[in-house]
Structure formats: structure tokens, C-alpha cells
Amino acid sequence: MSVGGASRGRAGRRPGRPRAAAARGPATRDRIVEAARAAFAEHGFDGATVRTIAARAGVDPALVHHYFGTKQRLFMTAMQFPVDVAQIFPTVEPGPRGEIGERLVRHLVGIWDRPEVLGVIMGIVRSAATDDAAAGMLRSFLIDGPLAVVGGALQVPDGPLRATLAGTQLIGLVLARYVIRVEPLASLSADRLAALVGPSITRYLTGDLGEG
Amino acid sequence: MSVGGASRGRAGRRPGRPRAAAARGPATRDRIVEAARAAFAEHGFDGATVRTIAARAGVDPALVHHYFGTKQRLFMTAMQFPVDVAQIFPTVEPGPRGEIGERLVRHLVGIWDRPEVLGVIMGIVRSAATDDAAAGMLRSFLIDGPLAVVGGALQVPDGPLRATLAGTQLIGLVLARYVIRVEPLASLSADRLAALVGPSITRYLTGDLGEG
Known part of the structure; x- marks a missing residue:
């Protein structure tokens, strides 16, 4: 989409208003992502609209489309876990193998308890029931998420089944x-x-x- | 609501059509509950409307209100598990105590696999993210459901905590x-x-x- 597309929004447009440079750039993009995360957490994918997300971020809806194209792509961006899955095994590996689960639960609960992560959890859960992309995110948490990484690193047979079983306990x-x-x-x-x-x-x- | 209220529906009303006796009674009520279960399973509480449920059941929307009052009450009725929780412990008790979980999982999966139960599960899960009553049903599954009954019958300390932990695994x-x-x-x-x-x-x- 061209930058000019950002001026075609209908609602909230003030004719003649100069395009402020401050309304563009990484800070604006981040503000839209934050607003989207909050809106998806509260209302789920179906309930949150680009219009309300734009209003929450204080930008024109066209700017949301300019940066993210579709609501679907905005959702995928906003619902990224702010966590590097590759760092999880090195963090939980040290210690007795028979207590790997204890260390993993302690580490993951520490992550989940962070306020910005809670928004992602709520957004995905509230959307998963009605939106395929969100359901796919839960599926990939079970199949490819931190448990698969840890299970793979432990080099045990039936790794995918093991990771999925552990995932059911963690999702519950x-x-x-x-x-x-x-x-x-x-x-x-x-x-x-x-x-x-x-x-x-x-x-x-x-x-x-x-x-x- | 008076029976006369059933004739006040706007859509689908055919003036002068005689009120067929066959359109009332337990069979009609059951048909509405079945239609509601299917609609809530597909669309969740927010997405399913009394109008579409009535159309699915082949009745006037006013008849739905006549039998159930609100969509909320219809939801509570349609989402009743067709299972007698009191029968679960007598069924799973016989056998070694150290395998009570195996017997319970086998019994519950057998129930959940029944097609009419699957509709209830989907309806509650699809609604729980956006509707307080549905979230409350999941909460009461965790606090007062089959696990609490089994946990109570086993007479172990910390029964509520134990039942809730087991519930997280089963919900997952x-x-x-x-x-x-x-x-x-x-x-x-x-x-x-x-x-x-x-x-x-x-x-x-x-x-x-x-x-x-």
C-alpha cells in the first residue's frame, strides 16, 4: 500500500490538517501494536476492529492498513510472544534431569506473569475459539513451542507426543x-x-x- | 411470558395461520434445545442469536422466549452435560487406588467422545472467552465437577486444590x-x-x- 493510502481514511480525518512527521515511524507502529494487543485481549479477533484499534492508538485507520495490510496480519504481529523460545532450554537445562519439569514450569510462569505477556495470552485464547489463525497459534504452541524445543533437546523417543502431552497440562x-x-x-x-x-x-x- | 406472546414474532409469521398443536410441547422444547446446542457450538454465545436458533428449530423466535425467557437461560439449559456426575465415582472406584486416574480418564474420554457431548464442550469453550456464564461453567467444572466429587470421595487432604489441578490437565x-x-x-x-x-x-x- 502506498504512503498516500494513509490519507484516505474516512473517520477522524481532519481536512487540511498537516501530516505530522511525529505520526509516522517506529514509535507509531509500536503504539498500534500495543493498542491491537489490548483490543484483541479484551474483545478477541472478531470483536476488535481496525477502527477501534486505530482510535486507541490515536491514528487514522488507514495508517493501520498502511503498516499491517490486514487485521489478520496485525493480529499475527501483536500476538507474537515477546520471548525467545531458543533461550528456554539453556535456561532450564542446568540441574537434575528428574526436575526438568519443575524448572520449566517455574520459568514459564515467570514469563506468563509479565503484564505484556498476559495480553498476548488473553488475545490468543479469546480469539482461538472463533478464528483459525489464533487456533493455529495454540496448535503451534503445542506442536512447535517451548515444549517441543525442550523435548527435542532432551533427545527422548516420542518427542512430539511428549511435548504435546506436556502442552495440554500447561495450556490447562x-x-x-x-x-x-x-x-x-x-x-x-x-x-x-x-x-x-x-x-x-x-x-x-x-x-x-x-x-x- | 403468556402463551399469546408466542404469536408476536415479526419474522416468519404467517397471519391467519392456525397455531398447530404439534408446534408445542416437550418435543418442540427439545428441538429448540438441540438447535441451540448446535448454534452455540458453532458460533459461541455472542455469535448465536435467538432468531437463528428458532429458524434452525423451525419455530417462531417468540416460542423460544416463551420456553426459555432469555438467551442466557437457553444457553444454561442447552449446555447441561447429559451426564450424572454422582455416577462417576461409583463407576471408577473399583480397582487399585494407584490407578484411579487411569480409570477416570478412560471413563471421561468415553463420555466426551459421544457426539451430543462434543456439542456441549464446543459450545462452552467457544463461549467461555467472551461470556461470563460460560466462563463460570468452566470454573465450576474445575471447582465442583467430577474431579471434586472423586477427590471428595477419596478423602484426601487439600481436596479442592487436588481437584483443580487435575481439572487443569483434563481441560487442556x-x-x-x-x-x-x-x-x-x-x-x-x-x-x-x-x-x-x-x-x-x-x-x-x-x-x-x-x-x-
Whole structure:
């Protein structure tokens, strides 16, 4: 889309207003992404509109299209986890192999508890029920996410099955703690959750899974 | 609402059409509930309308209001699990206590695999992200559902915490198998899932959970 496209928005356009240089550039792009993250977290993919996201970011809707093309592409950008998955295994590897699940749960809960990550979690969960791209993100968390990386690095047989099983436990924990907010799970510390849920993850990733 | 209210629907009303006796009674009520279950499963609470549910059931929208009052009450009725929770513990109790989780997973997957139950699962999950009543149903599954009944019957300390932990694993399994449909979880037999996931449930319900 041409830069000129940004001036074709209908709502909120003030004719004759000079195009302020401050309304462009990385800071504006970041503000749109932040506004999108908040809107998707509150209303899900279907409920959030480019118009309301633009209003929240204080820009013309055409500028959102200029930077991101479609709402779908904006969603994919806003819902990126601000976490480098490749860093997870080096972080959780040191220590007894029989407690890998405890270390992984403690580390992931520490990440999930960060306010900017919570918005991503809520956005994906609120959208996954009705939007294929969001459902695909949950699927790829189960298939290619941190558990697959850790499972692969542990070099155990049946890695994909193990990672997916561990993923079901973690997705259920995320739902209960952050979305449904069930007590006491919503208030427990990362350490306590690691002690409670970690052994299940350890078993899925490294234990005996019986006959296939 | 008076029975006369049923004739006040605007769309689809044919003036002068006699009120057929066949359009009332338990069979009609059941047809509305079935149509509602399918609509909520496909579109969630927000997306399904009384008008489309009525059309699906072949009745006037006013008749839906006559039987159920609000969309909220229709949702609560349609999303009742067709399962007697009190029967679950007597069914899964016989056998070694150390395999209670395996028996519970096998039994529950057998129930969830039934087509009419799948509609309820999808309806609640698709609605929980945007509707408080549906989120409350998931919460009560975690707090008061089959796990709480089984946990209570096992007479272990920290029953509510144990039931909620087991619930996170089961909700994650339901999401992965039925909603996101991740393989191989979506295709595994109830017996295989029981062997894979059951030991986690057994530990949550009866095992050592460490210091609180």
C-alpha cells in the first residue's frame, strides 16, 4: 500500500490538517501494536476492529492498513510472544534431569506473569475459539513451542507426543490461572506451581509412557 | 411470558395461520434445545442469536422466549452435560487406588467422545472467552465437577486444590483433542490416553503435593 493510502481514511480525518512527521515511524507502529494487543485481549479477533484499534492508538485507520495490510496480519504481529523460545532450554537445562519439569514450569510462569505477556495470552485464547489463525497459534504452541524445543533437546523417543502431552497440562494451567482465574491456582507462586505441576511435565518429557 | 406472546414474532409469521398443536410441547422444547446446542457450538454465545436458533428449530423466535425467557437461560439449559456426575465415582472406584486416574480418564474420554457431548464442550469453550456464564461453567467444572466429587470421595487432604489441578490437565486435554484437534491426541484411544494422562491425575488426586 502506498504512503498516500494513509490519507484516505474516512473517520477522524481532519481536512487540511498537516501530516505530522511525529505520526509516522517506529514509535507509531509500536503504539498500534500495543493498542491491537489490548483490543484483541479484551474483545478477541472478531470483536476488535481496525477502527477501534486505530482510535486507541490515536491514528487514522488507514495508517493501520498502511503498516499491517490486514487485521489478520496485525493480529499475527501483536500476538507474537515477546520471548525467545531458543533461550528456554539453556535456561532450564542446568540441574537434575528428574526436575526438568519443575524448572520449566517455574520459568514459564515467570514469563506468563509479565503484564505484556498476559495480553498476548488473553488475545490468543479469546480469539482461538472463533478464528483459525489464533487456533493455529495454540496448535503451534503445542506442536512447535517451548515444549517441543525442550523435548527435542532432551533427545527422548516420542518427542512430539511428549511435548504435546506436556502442552495440554500447561495450556490447562494457563486457562485456569489467567483466563478463568480459579483459586488457589490464580494466586499461587511460580515456585509452588512448579512443585505441584512440574512432576507431571517431567514425566511427560522424560518418563515411561507405556506401550504405544 | 403468556402463551399469546408466542404469536408476536415479526419474522416468519404467517397471519391467519392456525397455531398447530404439534408446534408445542416437550418435543418442540427439545428441538429448540438441540438447535441451540448446535448454534452455540458453532458460533459461541455472542455469535448465536435467538432468531437463528428458532429458524434452525423451525419455530417462531417468540416460542423460544416463551420456553426459555432469555438467551442466557437457553444457553444454561442447552449446555447441561447429559451426564450424572454422582455416577462417576461409583463407576471408577473399583480397582487399585494407584490407578484411579487411569480409570477416570478412560471413563471421561468415553463420555466426551459421544457426539451430543462434543456439542456441549464446543459450545462452552467457544463461549467461555467472551461470556461470563460460560466462563463460570468452566470454573465450576474445575471447582465442583467430577474431579471434586472423586477427590471428595477419596478423602484426601487439600481436596479442592487436588481437584483443580487435575481439572487443569483434563481441560487442556479436552482443548487439544476436541477443539484444537492436535494429533496424535485427537486420534488416540481412550485406553491409550488413560495410560498417558492417567498417572498425572492419580498423582494430583492421591499423591504427595509437597509443602503448601
